Amino acid sequence: MQIAIIGAGNVGSALAKQWAKAGHTILLGLRDLNSTDAKELEKFSPNISSHTISEAINNSEVVLFSTPPEAAVTVAKQNPSLKNKIVIDATNSIFKKPEPYKTAFEGIKKETGCQEVVKCFNSTGFENMENPKYGNLVIDMFAASSSKKAKEVARTLSIDAGFAECYDFGGDDKVELLEQFALSWINLAILQKQGRNIAFKVLRK
Ligand SMILES: NC(=O)c1ccc[n+]([C@@H]2O[C@H](COP(=O)([O-])OP(=O)(O)OC[C@H]3O[C@@H](n4cnc5c(N)ncnc54)[C@H](OP(=O)(O)O)[C@@H]3O)[C@@H](O)[C@H]2O)c1
Structure with a gap:
């Protein structure tokens, strides 16, 4: 897939590396084309290249938002072509809401009219995205959206x-719950001082 990553920080860099290794083409959408993070990522894989935000979005099928939530809404307002993309929202509006919206997910949908928006890659720390293995165990991810296609x-x-x-965490009505799930991870890892090398996994018997 051609994937635009808007926000090449902790989360964007971790997923850029994992997806590039899996053979996807990654277009980093950047405010600063000389960003050191982006240069490092380009060195990491020939599948990763740097672009302006609009260029990255216009040339991709899938767009990941890994920016602060208010930045995701601003970028959404400026890029109407998002309407026809699959948009993955990895942001969390736990500590600051992208006013007037409760979440970036809601803002992206309302500002672009895009129906294929999915909340995913928000519920665990970026270290777990760069390496989801815990010995022989491999951790799980969770996604919420009313779009079946975006969830796939x-x-x-x-x-x-x-x-x-x-x-499958459910439809659009479960997006805020998935952000609260992220807060549960933050609570355990950071506030309750368990450390960032912890993760959730669904077990069955
Ligand atoms: N950190 C985690 O473990 C984690 C886990 C799950 C979800 N999240 C969520 O994921 C999002 C990103 O977190 P992060 O830790 O990766 O943040 P980060 O390391 O600070 O990276 C944020 C990225 O967003 C870009 N950005 C900021 N404002 C922008 C704007 N107005 N337009 C375009 N790009 C902009 C920054 O680019 P510049 O270099 O140009 O400033 C930077 O590349 C947040 O919403 C966070 O809640 C974080």
């Missing part, structure tokens, strides 16, 4: 990033 793409890209499974 999120699942494929979760498996390609190395996750064991991407569980």
